[in-house]
Amino acid sequence: MRTSQYLLSTQKETPAEAEIVSHQLMLRAGMIRKLASGLYTWLPTGLKVLNKVAAIVREEMDRAGGVEVLMPVVQPADLWEESGRWDEYGPELLRVKDRHKRDFVLGPTHEEVITSLVRNEINSYKQLPVNLYQVQTKFRDEVRPRFGVMRGREFTMKDAYSFHLTDDCLGSTYQKMYDAYTRMFERMGLEFRAVIADSGAIGGSVSHEFHVLADSGEDAIAFSSGGNFAANVEMAAVPAPAPQQPSGTASSFVSNAGGVEAVCESEGIAHDRAVKLVVVSTEDDQGEKGHAVLVLRRDHTLNQVKAEKLDNVALPLQIASDDAAAEILGMPLNFVNPLDCPLPVIVDHSAAALADFVCGGGEVNSVQINANWPQAITSVDIRNAQAGDPSPDGDGELTIKRGIEVGHIFQLGDKYSKAMNCGVLNESGKHETLTMGCYGIGVSRIVAAAIEQNHDKFGVIWPDPIAPFKVALIPMNMHKSQRIKDAAEAIYAQLTELGIEVLFDDRKERPGVMFNDMELIGIPHSIVVGERNLDNQQVEYKNRRSGEKQLLDVEAVAAFVQQV
RNA sequence: CGGUGAGUGGCGCAGUUUGGUAGCGCACUUGGUUUGGGUCCAAGGGGUCGCAGGUUCAAAUCCUGUCUCACCGACCA
Numbered sequence: 001m002r003t004s005q006y007l008l009s010t011q012k013e014t015p016a017e018a019e020i021v022s023h024q025l026m027l028r029a030g031m032i033r034k035l036a037s038g039l040y041t042w043l044p045t046g047l048k049v050l051n052k053v054a055a056i057v058r059e060e061m062d063r064a065g066g067v068e069v070l071m072p073v074v075q076p077a078d079l080w081e082e083s084g085r086w087d088e089y090g091p092e093l094l095r096v097k098d099r100h101k102r103d104f105v106l107g108p109t110h111e112e113v114i115t116s117l118v119r120n121e122i123n124s125y126k127q128l129p130v131n132l133y134q135v136q137t138k139f140r141d142e143v144r145p146r147f148g149v150m151r152g153r154e155f156t157m158k159d160a161y162s163f164h165l166t167d168d169c170l171g172s173t174y175q176k177m178y179d180a181y182t183r184m185f186e187r188m189g190l191e192f193r194a195v196i197a198d199s200g201a202i203g204g205s206v207s208h209e210f211h212v213l214a215d216s217g218e219d220a221i222a223f224s225s226g227g228n229f230a231a232n233v234e235m236a237a238v239p240a241p242a243p244q245q246p247s248g249t250a251s252s253f254v255s256n257a258g259g260v261e262a263v264c265e266s267e268g269i270a271h272d273r274a275v276k277l278v279v280v281s282t283e284d285d286q287g288e289k290g291h292a293v294l295v296l297r298r299d300h301t302l303n304q305v306k307a308e309k310l311d312n313v314a315l316p317l318q319i320a321s322d323d324a325a326a327e328i329l330g331m332p333l334n335f336v337n338p339l340d341c342p343l344p345v346i347v348d349h350s351a352a353a354l355a356d357f358v359c360g361g362g363e364v365n366s367v368q369i370n371a372n373w374p375q376a377i378t379s380v381d382i383r384n385a386q387a388g389d390p391s392p393d394g395d396g397e398l399t400i401k402r403g404i405e406v407g408h409i410f411q412l413g414d415k416y417s418k419a420m421n422c423g424v425l426n427e428s429g430k431h432e433t434l435t436m437g438c439y440g441i442g443v444s445r446i447v448a449a450a451i452e453q454n455h456d457k458f459g460v461i462w463p464d465p466i467a468p469f470k471v472a473l474i475p476m477n478m479h480k481s482q483r484i485k486d487a488a489e490a491i492y493a494q495l496t497e498l499g500i501e502v503l504f505d506d507r508k509e510r511p512g513v514m515f516n517d518m519e520l521i522g523i524p525h526s527i528v529v530g531e532r533n534l535d536n537q538q539v540e541y542k543n544r545r546s547g548e549k550q551l552l553d554v555e556a557v558a559a560f561v562q563q564v
Numbered sequence: 565c566g567g568u569g570a571g572u573g574g575c576g577c578a579g580u581u582u583g584g585u586a587g588c589g590c591a592c593u594u595g596g597u598u599u600g601g602g603u604c605c606a607a608g609g610g611g612u613c614g615c616a617g618g619u620u621c622a623a624a625u626c627c628u629g630u631c632u633c634a635c636c637g638a639c640c641a
Contacts, residue, residue, distance in 0.1 A: 011574090011575060011576095011590090011591085012575080012576090012590060012591080012602070013575055013576045013577095013589095013590065013591095014575090014576080015575065015576080016570085016575090016576070016577090016634080017633070017634055017635095018634095019634080019635070027575095034633095036632090036633095037632085037633070037634090090639090092639070092640080108640090109641090138641080140639095140640070140641090142639080142640075143565075143638080143639065143640095144635095144636095144637090144638095144639090146634080146635080151640080151641090155641070156641095157641055158641090159641085209641095218640090304638085316638090316639095317638095319638095404641095405640075405641065406641070407641070408640090408641060440641050441641065442640095442641030443641085444641085445641055446641090474600095476599075476600055477599055477600090480599080509602090510598080510599060510600095510601080510602075510603070511599070511600050511601060511602095512599095512600085512601035512602045512603090513601085513602050514601090514602095515600085515601050515602085516601070516602055517602090528600075530600060531600090532600070533600095540600090
């Protein structure tokens with residue numbers, strides 16, 4: 001490709017709206033342009049990368065036994081009514097009507113469509129298992145699109161769905177997908193981790209997320225220092241610590257106290273020896289609504305995913321505001337005494353293990369110090385894991401890192417196949433409902449995540465397998481020197497002949513402009529053709545990542561570039 | 565949806581407090597100059613100042629409404 005025929009569209013200045021480095025560089029390098037919030041046009045350079053990522057995904061899916069299909073973006077509402085998600089999904093599901101006033105949705109995912117397809121096409125256990133996938137545009141009307149294509153509303157996703165007669169068979173395909181994902185991200189040259197995940201709204205039991213590690217990641221993931229434990233922080237279990245022994249100091253009350261925090265400050269008591277309360281809504285089996293008080297150590301934070309799994313807690317989790325809690329309990333939360341509370345009290349393990357702790361005194365402006373739980377306190381795990389916590393697998397301590405979720409695999413079970421009556425005849429001629437797995441990859445998000453992990457102050461540094469071009473060919477003052485032009489054209493012809501993707505910068509620009517643009521775009525290898533070296537029949541090679549330079553004989557360029 | 569902030573040529577911004585009819589840098593066009601790291605000089609083209617209404621002799625500037633966008637919180641590939 002010649003830049004003169006290409007749409008380079010690089011920019012010197014960073015658009016004000018871009019907050020994170022991948023978004024800034026994608027705009028500056030001319031990879032994407034925003035059309036509206038969460039909607040992006042892919043320019044040639046961005047599209048090339050997107051297509052390379054998709055190609056690797058397809059190759060590994062095919063290798064793992066996947067079969068590609070392509071489903072429509074627009075889906076009829078009745079399928080969603082059948083699965084129950086027309087009501088469940090909420091405003092993230094964009095609903096549209098056609099000219100006959102019939103309801104449709106823009107597909108945020110394709111469980112319904114694929115299940116409908118499979119129940120029609122597959123009738124016998126002999127056709128199983130099957131794993132169908134597509135690379136396709138999804139639409140989710142995100143509450144808050146941000147960070148460019150990292151969280152767009154329209155995005156490219158690879159989604160795969162597998163169908164099985166037994167859970168064992170599902171488990172085996174699940175493992176194949178796990179391995180395929182691992183190979184994909186390795187091939188793309190990304191540093192990533194697979195972690196145990198919450199299966200969330202899609203439903204099902206077993207689930208792993210694949211995260212590209214980057215400080216700008218929106219998720220926190222926890223690793224054990226010793227073993228192989230890795231989980232999304234929302235899923236990382238925290239074991240109950242050994243209970244502390246009370247010192248025997250008599251408990252007392254501070255009056256005219258500003259609150260627990262103020263008393264800790266004035267008494268010099270650390271926050272990990274005080275508790276805090278959170279009020280949540282409850283609803284029991286009879287549909288009786290009420291509230292409960294959750295108790296956490298003051299230096300800990302509530303894990304909402306864990307809290308939602310408590311008995312009788314209303315879903316989705318509703319946390320009372322400070323004002324609402326004060327109204328429910330008759331005093332500010334800060335003064336409520338968990339040892340003597342009118343509402344049901346649910347205590348986190350770490351708060352339950354405290355002795356001689358600080359808490360509210362049970363009346364306004366009163367705080368209790370040296371409080372102790374009654375002997376037989378039961379406790380649950382409802383807090384977020386923190387760095388330094390013991391690992392749930394008993395092997396070492398947890399480290400917390402930030403990650404960008406680029407893949408998620410689920411064992412769905414029969415949630416959709418049951419609701420939509422998707423089954424086959426088994427060996428004995430009986431109808432059996434299928435069990436399903438689903439496997440997603442954020443193809444467009446990977447492009448952004450790769451940049452988060454691979455850049456410097458000059459721009460992007462693509463890993464070779466997903467680079468838009470392998471080689472930048474940079475002639476110095478070609479329009480002035482026939483010799484340079486001939487040499488550059490010859491190299492360009494040779495490399496192109498070999499199927500190597502070259503961006504030949506044939507603009508009438510000064511060298512600095514060309515260097516800067518090629519570095520911004522992140523092309524891994526450059527060949528610089530200049531008078532100086534041409535005197536010795538040589539050109540300069542430069543590696544984008546290492547910065548290493550070396551001289552090459554003109555006739556050796558093709559062979560060199562082929563093997564780097 | 566709640567909180568914060570912003571809308572002025574393609575991009576980055578000034579001008580708004582104190583109304584007087586729009587400016588700078590980059591980019592773009594033309595000519596010259598320069599040529600191994602974003603040269604320099606000159607001459608140009610391009611903006612209903614987000615939109616609507618109001619106040620005023622006069623509105624980018626003041627008032628009201630509205631739309632859009634970004635950032636911080638709850639969801640997700």
